[in-house]
């Protein structure tokens with residue numbers, strides 16, 4: 001997956017903000033990262049917003065990547081069916097596309 005790193009302070013981010021939330025720098029490098037991390041939390045969305053109705057129910061997970069970056073992503077339908085994802089379990093996060101809108105998937109290892 002590709003993340004952004006602030007050229008001024010080095011803060012890694014996956015959020016496409018116009019400025020760095022730490023130093024307000026406005027220039028970023030694209031950094032490739034393997035996406036390995038651990039599951040920090042997850043929740044099942046049973047009543048999604050209108051734009052996401054076609055996918056209900058689905059699970060959104062928060063993962064902490066190995067560099068400390070927090071990333072949200074959706075579990076694939078197969079994993080969502082059995083909800084076997086445990087807090088602290090190893091996961092891999094991938095981008096389905098690196099251009100907005102970026103859609104991330106979280107997959108248990």
Ligand SMILES: [Zn+2]
Nearest residue numbers: 006009020023
């Ligand atoms: Zn910065």
